[in-house]
Each structure stands twice: as C-alpha cells, then as structure tokens.
Amino acid sequence: MLKTHAIKIQFRFEDIMAVTIIDVARRANVSKSTVSLVINNSPAIKLETKYKVLRAIEELGYVPNINARGLTSRKTNILGVLTMVENLSQKSYNFDSDTEIFSYDVSIGIPKGLVNTDFGLLNERFCIPENSNDLPLLIKNNRIDGLFIIGGLFGDDFAKKIKDCGIPTVVVGRKNEFFDYITADLEQGVFLSTTHLLETGHKKLCYINCPVTFSTSVDRYNGFQKAIDSSEVKPEEKWSINAEHNNGAGGYQAIKDIWEAGKRPDAILAANDSIALGIMRYLYEQKVRIPEDISMISYENSILSGYSVPALSTVDINKELIGEEACRILLNRIARPKSKRVSMVIPTTLVHRDSVIVRS
Amino acid sequence: MLKTHAIKIQFRFEDIMAVTIIDVARRANVSKSTVSLVINNSPAIKLETKYKVLRAIEELGYVPNINARGLTSRKTNILGVLTMVENLSQKSYNFDSDTEIFSYDVSIGIPKGLVNTDFGLLNERFCIPENSNDLPLLIKNNRIDGLFIIGGLFGDDFAKKIKDCGIPTVVVGRKNEFFDYITADLEQGVFLSTTHLLETGHKKLCYINCPVTFSTSVDRYNGFQKAIDSSEVKPEEKWSINAEHNNGAGGYQAIKDIWEAGKRPDAILAANDSIALGIMRYLYEQKVRIPEDISMISYENSILSGYSVPALSTVDINKELIGEEACRILLNRIARPKSKRVSMVIPTTLVHRDSVIVRS
DNA sequence: CTGAAAGCGCTTACAG
DNA sequence: CTGAAAGCGCTTACAG
Numbered sequence: 001m002l003k004t005h006a007i008k009i010q011f012r013f014e015d016i017m018a019v020t021i022i023d024v025a026r027r028a029n030v031s032k033s034t035v036s037l038v039i040n041n042s043p044a045i046k047l048e049t050k051y052k053v054l055r056a057i058e059e060l061g062y063v064p065n066i067n068a069r070g071l072t073s074r075k076t077n078i079l080g081v082l083t084m085v086e087n088l089s090q091k092s093y094n095f096d097s098d099t100e101i102f103s104y105d106v107s108i109g110i111p112k113g114l115v116n117t118d119f120g121l122l123n124e125r126f127c128i129p130e131n132s133n134d135l136p137l138l139i140k141n142n143r144i145d146g147l148f149i150i151g152g153l154f155g156d157d158f159a160k161k162i163k164d165c166g167i168p169t170v171v172v173g174r175k176n177e178f179f180d181y182i183t184a185d186l187e188q189g190v191f192l193s194t195t196h197l198l199e200t201g202h203k204k205l206c207y208i209n210c211p212v213t214f215s216t217s218v219d220r221y222n223g224f225q226k227a228i229d230s231s232e233v234k235p236e237e238k239w240s241i242n243a244e245h246n247n248g249a250g251g252y253q254a255i256k257d258i259w260e261a262g263k264r265p266d267a268i269l270a271a272n273d274s275i276a277l278g279i280m281r282y283l284y285e286q287k288v289r290i291p292e293d294i295s296m297i298s299y300e301n302s303i304l305s306g307y308s309v310p311a312l313s314t315v316d317i318n319k320e321l322i323g324e325e326a327c328r329i330l331l332n333r334i335a336r337p338k339s340k341r342v343s344m345v346i347p348t349t350l351v352h353r354d355s356v357i358v359r360s
Numbered sequence: 361m362l363k364t365h366a367i368k369i370q371f372r373f374e375d376i377m378a379v380t381i382i383d384v385a386r387r388a389n390v391s392k393s394t395v396s397l398v399i400n401n402s403p404a405i406k407l408e409t410k411y412k413v414l415r416a417i418e419e420l421g422y423v424p425n426i427n428a429r430g431l432t433s434r435k436t437n438i439l440g441v442l443t444m445v446e447n448l449s450q451k452s453y454n455f456d457s458d459t460e461i462f463s464y465d466v467s468i469g470i471p472k473g474l475v476n477t478d479f480g481l482l483n484e485r486f487c488i489p490e491n492s493n494d495l496p497l498l499i500k501n502n503r504i505d506g507l508f509i510i511g512g513l514f515g516d517d518f519a520k521k522i523k524d525c526g527i528p529t530v531v532v533g534r535k536n537e538f539f540d541y542i543t544a545d546l547e548q549g550v551f552l553s554t555t556h557l558l559e560t561g562h563k564k565l566c567y568i569n570c571p572v573t574f575s576t577s578v579d580r581y582n583g584f585q586k587a588i589d590s591s592e593v594k595p596e597e598k599w600s601i602n603a604e605h606n607n608g609a610g611g612y613q614a615i616k617d618i619w620e621a622g623k624r625p626d627a628i629l630a631a632n633d634s635i636a637l638g639i640m641r642y643l644y645e646q647k648v649r650i651p652e653d654i655s656m657i658s659y660e661n662s663i664l665s666g667y668s669v670p671a672l673s674t675v676d677i678n679k680e681l682i683g684e685e686a687c688r689i690l691l692n693r694i695a696r697p698k699s700k701r702v703s704m705v706i707p708t709t710l711v712h713r714d715s716v717i718v719r720s
Numbered sequence: 721c722t723g724a725a726a727g728c729g730c731t732t733a734c735a736g
Numbered sequence: 737c738t739g740a741a742a743g744c745g746c747t748t749a750c751a752g
Contacts, residue, residue, distance in 0.1 A: 020729055031739045036731060046737060063502055067430035068729035071744050076427065078482075090680055091468065093666030094713075101663065104464050108451065108485065120503055122438075122480050125468065142423055143480055248667050277667045284669045303461065306453030307608050307637045309644045309669050320450055353454075380745055391723045396747060406721060428745035431728050721752105728747085736739090 019062045028056035039064060066118075079114075079330065080144035081107050081123045082136055084153035088127045095248025095281065099274050100125075101302045102319065103150040106172055109320030110148065113327025119145075128158055139165055146330045148172055149179070152214065168333040172326045174216060175343065180329045182344040184317035186216055189348035190223025190269065193297040193315050196350055197267045198231045201359035202295060206265035207240040208254045208275055217242060220271055220299075239263055243275050251278025259286065266359065267295040273304040276312055291357040301351055311353035318346050379422045388416035399424060426478075439474075439690065440504035441467050441483045442496055444513035448487045455608025455641065459634050460485075461662045462679065463510040466532055469680030470508065473687025479505070488518055499525055506690045508532055509539070512574065528693040532686045534576060535703065540689045542704040544677035546576055549708035550583025550629065553657040553675050556710055557627045558591045561719035562655060566625035567600040568614045568635055577602060580631055580659075599623055603635050611638025619646065626719065627655040633664040636672055651717040661711055671713035678706050 021039075025032040030053060037045050038053040045053075056062070070076050083103040091097060110121060122143055126136045138144050139162070147167050152174040159178040162169060171181040190207075197205060207224045209217050221240060228238060241258060243250035251270060258265070259282070270276035276298035283290060290296055290310055298305050298314035305312035329342050381399075385392040390413060397405050398413040405413075416422075430436050443463040451457060470481060482503055486496045498504050499522070507527050512534040519538040522529060531541040550567075557565060567584045569577050581600060588598060601618060603610035611630060618625070619642070630636035636658035643650060650656055650670055658665050658674035665672035689702050 018729090022729080032729090033731080033740080034738055037738085040731080044737060049737080063500070065431070065729050066501065066503060067427045067436065068744090069731075070427035071425070071431050071729080071746085072731040074744075078480075091465065093661055093663050095667045095671065097663075097666070099663050099667070100464075104460075105451065107483075111485070118501075120438075120482050120498075120501075123467075123483055125471070138480075140423070141426065141478075141480075143426060274667065277669065280669045281671070301453055303453050303457075303459050304663065304667055306457070307455045307459070307634065307664055308667075309637065309640045311455065311641070378745090382745080392745090393724080393747080394722055397722085400747080404721060409721080425745050428728090429747075431730085431745080432747040434728075723750105723752090725750090726748090729744105731744085732742090734739105734741090736737105 018065075019060045020065070021062075023060055024053065024056045024062050027060060028053045075145050076143055077118045078120045078122050078144050079110075079327075080136070080138040080147045081110065081121055082138065082147060082149045083107075083123065083125045084149065084151040085125050085127050086153060087129075088125065095252070095274075095278055096245070098247060099302075099304065101273070101304065102173060102300065105302060105319040106150055106323040106326070107148075109323025110327055112320065113324040113331075117331070128154055135161065135165070139167060146170075146334050148326055148330065152216070168330060168337060170326050170330045170333065172322060180333055180342040180344075182322055182326050182329060182346065184322065185345045185347050186219035187223040187226070189299055189315040189317060190220050191227045192223075192348060192350050193269055193299065193313075194224050194227035195231065197269065197295060197297060197356070198227065198233060198235065200295070200356060202267035203236040203359075204263075204265045205235050205238045205267050205269065206255075206258060206263065207238075207269045208251055208258075208271060208279060209240060209242045210246050210271040210275065211244060211250070212242045214246065217271070224269065237263075237265075239265065243271070243278075246272070247274045248278035248281065251275030252282045253278075255279040255282045265294060267297075267356075270296065270298045272300045273298050273302045273308075273312070273314060276314070277304055277308060280308065280312075291355050295356040295359075297350075297356060305353070310355055313353045313355045314351055315348045316351045317348050322346050378425075379420045380425070381422075383420055384413065384416045384422050387420060388413045435505050436503055437478045438480045438482050438504050439470075439687075440496070440498040440507045441470065441481055442498065442507060442509045443467075443483065443485045444509065444511040445485050445487050446513060447489075448485065455612070455634070455638055456605070458607060459662075459664065461633070461664065462533060462660065465662060465679035466510055466683040466686070467508075469683025470687055472680065473684040473691075477691070488514055495521065495525070499527060506530075506694050508686055508690065512576070528690060528697060530686050530690045530693065532682060540693055540702040540704075542682055542686050542689060542706065544682065545705045545707050546579035547583040547586070549659055549675040549677060550580050551587045552583075552708060552710050553629055553659065553673075554584050554587035555591065557629065557655060557657060557716070558587065558593060558595065560655070560716060562627035563596040563719075564623075564625045565595050565598045565627050565629065566615075566618060566623070567598075567629045568611055568618075568631060568639060569600060569602045570606050570631040570635065571604060571610070572602045574606065577631070584629065597623075597625075599625065603631070603638075606632070607634045608638035608641065611635035612642045613638075615639045615642045625654060627657075627716075630656065630658045632660045633658050633662045633668075633672070633674060636674070637664055637668060640668065640672075651715050655717055655719075656715040657710075658715075665713070670715055673713045673715045674711055675708045676711045677708050682706050 021032045021035050024035045086098045147169040150172045169179045171179045243254040298312050301314045301316035305314040381392045381395050384395045446458045507529040510532045529539045531539045603614040661674045661676035665674040
C-alpha cells in the first residue's frame with residue numbers, strides 16, 4: 001500500500017519542469033490559441049499582445065514541445081540527409097575505397113541554411129545495391145518533411161521511387177531530371193585549372209577524368225577542351241583518360257597506363273582529390289617530384305588535398321555554400337511543392353597550394 | 361462559394377494515406393490499447409493476439425506516428441551526436457585546420473548500434489568558445505533522449521552544464537569523470553607501433569606526440585616508453601616531443617625542430633594521422649624518402665593515412681566499433697539512468713601499409 | 721489477458 | 737484581433 005503510493009508520487013524531471021503553452025497563456029493573460037499564433041508568427045496578432053506573449057515565453061523559458069507541434073501540424077520539422085555510398089561495410093580507409101568527403105563537407109554547410117528555422121537534420125548513409133528494394137529508413141518511418149540526396153550513386157529507378165513518396169527533395173552534387181538540384185560548375189572549374197596550367201607555361205597536359213559511367217565526366221572533359229581551344233598558346237601535346245574507378249586506385253592505374261605508354265606530361269589535372277592522390281602515389285614511386293618534374297591541379301578541395309604531400313592546388317567547389325543553398329531550395333520546395341523545378345550551379349575558384357610551378 | 365468548397369476537399373497525401381492504430385485495431389478485432397501493447401512488446405499479450413495484430417500491421421503497412429508516440433511517452437526517440445569542433449567558420453582544408461575525421465568515422469558506426477531500435481540521430485557541430493554560454497541546440501530545443509559527445513574539445517565547465525540537463529550522455533574518444541565514456545586504448549596502440557619499429561630494426565626513434573594540453577598525451581607517451589622498456593633490443597637514441605597544434609602544421613613544426621636540432625631518427629611515430637601528414641610534408645621538402653630513409657607509423661587510421669603518399673602504416677583504433685559500442689552504453693544509460701558509470705576501452709591493431717621498411 | 725477512458729501539448733477552423 | 741473547442745495518434749494506468 002505504502003509502496004504503491006511512493007511510486008505514484010515519483011515524478012520525472014520533465015514532469016516538474018515542463019512549461020507548456022498553457023503556462024505561457026496564463027502568464028500573459030491570453031488564451032493558448034493566441035500564444036500559438038504568436039509562436040507561429042501569425043500576422044493577425046496585435047503587436048502589444050505579441051510582445052506580452054513573447055515576454056512571458058522569455059520569462060518562463062518556454063520551448064514548444066516538438067512532438068505536439070508535429071502531431072497537430074502533421075510535420076516532423078526534420079529534414080533528411082541521405083548520403084549515397086558504394087557499400088555499407090566496414091571502411092578500410094585504403095585508397096581503393098570511396099572517401100565520402102564530399103557529402104560530409106556539404107552536410108557541414110546545411111545547418112547554416114537552417115538557422116532561424118525549426119528544422120533538425122537526420123542523416124542516413126544509404127547504398128542501393130545492398131538495400132535493393134528498400135527505401136531509406138528516414139522515409140519508411142515517416143521521419144522527415146524533406147530530403148537532401150547527396151552524391152551521384154543512384155539511378156533513375158531509385159529517383160522514381162523517391163519521387164513517388166511525395167517528399168520534397170533536392171539532389172546535391174549532380175544534375176538530374178526528377179528533382180531540384182544544385183551542383184558545382186564542373187566545366188567552369190576544369191576550365192579554370194586547365195587555363196592556369198597553360199598560363200604557367202605547361203606544354204604537355206594530361207587530364208585524368210572520372211569514370212566514363214559518371215554523367216559528370218562529359219562536363220569535365222568539355223572544360224578541359226574549351227580551355228585549350230580558347231588559349232593563346234597551344235599545348236604541344238595533350239592526353240585525356242578516364243579512370244576506371246573513382247578513387248585513389250583508379251587514379252594510380254590511369255597514370256600508370258599513361259606512363260607505361262611512354263607519355264610524359266609536364267602537368268596533370270585530376271577529376272577530384274581522391275584520383276589525384278592515387279596519381280601522386282604512382283609518381284612518388286617513380287621518383288617523380290611534384291611540382292619540379294610535373295605540376296598538378298586537382299578538383300574539389302578537401303582535407304585530402306589540403307593535407308597531401310606536397311599540398312595540392314585544386315579547384316574549390318564551395319561545398320559549404322552548396323549545402324547552404326541546397327537548404328534554401330528545399331525550404332522553397334516544401335513551402336511551394338508545385339513550383340517549377342529549380343536547378344542551381346555554383347561557380348568554383350582555384351586554390352593555389354604547392355603543386356604547380358611556373359615553367360618557361 | 362465553389363472555390364471555398366474546392367479548397368476544403370483538397371486533402372493532402374498523408375490525410376488519405378495515414379494508417380493509424382485504430383485501423384489496425386479494427387482489422388485485428390482488438391482495441392487500440394492492445395495494438396499499442398503489441399507494438400511496445402508487452403509480455404502481457406497472448407501470443408495468438410500478438411500475431412493477429414502483427415499481421416494486421418503488416419497488411420496495412422502501418423507505421424506508428426512518431427510524434428504521437430513521443431507526445432505521450434515524453435520521448436523523442438532521437439539521440440544527439442555532438443561533434444566538438446575548434447571553430448564553426450568556413451573550412452579551409454589546409455593542413456593547419458582540424459580534420460573532424462574522427463567524429464565522422466565514429467558517427468558512421470553509431471547507426472550499427474541502433475539497428476532494431478526506433479532511435480534516429482540528430483547531429484550538431486558545436487564549438488565552445490564561440491557559443492560561450494549557450495547549450496547545443498539539440499538540448500535547448502529538447503529534441504533528444506540521449507547524447508553522444510565526440511571528441512575532446514571541451515572542459516569541465518561544459519561537462520557540468522550538460523550534466524545538469526539530466527540527459528543521458530556518453531563521451532566518445534576520451535576519458536572523463538562526468539559521464540560514461542568509450543575510447544581507444546591509446547597506451548596499447550602506441551606500444552604496438554613502437555614495438556613493431558623496434559622489431560624491424562630501427563635504432564633511433566622519435567615520438568611526435570599531440571599537444572601537452574591534451575589529456576591523452578600522457579597515455580601515448582607511456583605506450584612509447586613502455587615498449588622501449590620491455591624490448592629486448594634497446595634503441596640507440598630516442599626522442600619525444602609534443603606538437604604545439606593537433607594538426608598537420610603542428611607535426612610539420614615539430615619535426616622541423618627535431619631536424620634543425622640535428623637529430624636524425626630512422627623511424628618516427630606520430631600521435632595521429634594529421635600530425636603524421638605534417639611530418640611527411642617536411643620530410644618531402646627535405647627530400648627525405650619514406651620509408652627508405654625514415655620509417656613512419658601513425659595513429660588512428662583514416663582516409664588521410666590510407667590515401668597518403670606513400671600509404672601510411674598506422675594504428676587502427678576501430679572507430680566504427682567505438683561508435684557501435686557507444687550506442688550500447690548510451691542505450692543502457694537511458695534504460696537505467698541511475699546505474700554505475702561505465703568506461704570502455706577498445707583495443708587497437710596495427711595496419712601495415714608502405715611506410716615501414718625492415719632495417720638490418 | 722484486454723478494453724474504455726483520460727490525457728500528452730499543441731494547431732486549426734470557427735465564432736464572435 | 738482573440739477565445740473555446742475539437743482533434744492529431746498515440747500510451748498508460750485502471751478496471752474487469
């Protein structure tokens with residue numbers, strides 16, 4: 001008997017603490033509807049009332065209960081970040097593995113686009129072959145109001161399935177015809193680096209592209225070619241090759257092929273930092289010095305190029321800004337689901353580090 | 361008039377779709393309380409009833425509304441991942457910047473510990489100096505049921521403040537006296553790499569430690585010293601120095617000091633991959649070849665060492681497992697808030713790549 | 721072992 | 737411009 005009683009009065013921390021909309025209403029001498037309208041920034045509220053309520057909120061340290069809000073408004077106030085990966089197994093960190101750096105750096109920018117917003121972010125790494133028919137948990141469990149899909153590792157089938165869910169979605173890092181998208185200006189980026197190499201007196205250029213299967217490889221190649229076409233001084237020789245894999249090992253093998261075919265570039269451009277590091281590994285083994293013997297410019301800018309030996313000049317694609325702008329796009333899509341599809345291309349800049357030398 | 365009508369019947373997707381607990385109850389011919397008990401795995405339900413309900417759930421494709429659950433149970437079913445960072449400004453990726461790789465890799469392991477669980481994950485990068493008195497948004501907005509704090513960039517003040525919030529918390533990556541924690545076995549790891557260098561015939565060892573201000577630097581040094589003490593063959597010379605900064609630039613400057621003091625190790629140990637890359641940069645500039653002239657072993661294992669030129673042998677600290685185990689600890693803490701404080705140390709292994717040579 | 725009822729903390733028409 | 741009331745979809749004592 002006594003014991004039962006004891007259990008009954010054992011309140012939890014939250015029970016005691018929880019300030020609700022009713023407490024605020026009471027303190028401000030208004031109804032809870034009014035408080036709700038203030039919280040949701042209704043223009044129908046008299047300024048005087050608004051401030052009265054705001055003060056009460058402040059004084060009481062009131063924080064709206066997110067579950068209650070969500071329950072009535074049928075929203076979760078959460079956005080999903082889907083990182084597309086090659087596989088979900090244990091990472092080896094070896095240079096034949098995917099780096100996932102792009103998605104991490106982009107996702108650092110996302111919260112910046114969410115400031116002054118109630119949205120939280122739920123992350124999921126997702127791999128299509130392994131999950132085959134499954135949808136991401138984020139979606140299956142109805143946890144999100146909107147979705148970022150980061151990276152290119154998905155096809156039309158997957159896109160359609162997501163589309164059918166009706167969740168506002170923005171694709172980050174590549175073009176596509178299903179959703180809004182935002183991506184770096186690939187062609188302009190490669191144009192930039194190629195031009196710089198030409199202007200610094202390089203005569204034998206080699207472009208090591210990403211795999212042909214990647215839709216982006218065309219844009220990249222175009223940037224390379226257009227820079228050469230529009231340059232005053234023409235290179236004596238130029239080569240272009242697609243790596244077989246989009247990682248260090250892919251770059252390693254590609255330059256090896258070039259090298260063993262007897263080609264000797266004085267400057268190399270890489271499709272991204274991972275491939276670049278693979279190239280550098282091969283050159284190191286051949287005792288070729290960068291930049292003394294061969295200059296290099298990579299593409300993306302990441303911890304990989306910033307920390308590499310030597311520090312790698314690269315094209316910065318402004319990943320944080322991409323993440324931030326992706327938010328704006330998604331927020332608009334959520335607010336106006338039927339609006340016209342949006343595509344956004346972010347310009348790039350060249351970052352100079354230690355892998356390019358001026359040749360006369 | 362007509363228009364008003366049109367608006368009224370414009371249901372949203374969810375309105376039409378939403379299968380609720382009532383639909384399930386009806387289909388299974390039970391009350392919604394029973395359905396709820398089944399969902400929550402109550403042992404009080406007859407097996408037969410349970411299967412009946414489970415079938416109805418299956419057939420209807422019912423997914424519990426997470427907000428409704430949270431509202432009644434006073435839970436959010438979300439865990440927070442707090443990544444402690446040095447600053448929140450735009451990342452440069454240069455080698456004088458913090459890499460945040462540890463927290464990323466750990467957070468990849470976390471979902472593995474959450475399989476068969478309803479918990480989602482909310483991430484936040486948080487910086488103490490910049491946010492001074494503020495608490496992480498995750499906490500201020502009552503969004504989480506539990507918290508992972510990743511990384512060491514916080515002091516007792518912050519820990520106490522978090523403690524006062526009463527949120528179950530586990531610290532990942534360093535010891536501390538406020539919360540449960542899980543970390544790699546630093547001493548054992550350094551012992552491992554030092555021993556390997558000794559066994560491969562190196563006579564002049566240099567340990568480049570993390571900054572003295574880091575609590576972990578002592579454990580690391582102990583591992584180094586103990587390996588030497590317990591080795592059959594003693595090194596001819598040994599040096600140990602703390603980098604001033606925990607990044608590439610710190611490693612660069614440290615080895616520069618060693619070098620300019622005329623010391624010439626034949627093997628170097630680095631406190632982590634970032635510091636290691638800084639060391640390698642300096643050696644590259646000095647035209648010292650790794651491993652031919654100097655062998656190196658780093659600590660952590662990350663994309664940085666896996667992609668480095670040459671590929672860096674390092675101590676793998678099993679970050680994914682750390683993340684997974686951290687979940688178990690946190691889940692236990694949530695279930696039993698008053699239980700004894702838990703600390704867990706994960707053993708490390710040596711991963712051999714291309715930076716160590718056998719000397720005779 | 722299961723059902724009826726209250727209540728979690730909000731938002732949203734609706735009325736005035 | 738503001739209040740009273742209904743309802744969102746669950747869980748949790750409580751009763752039987």
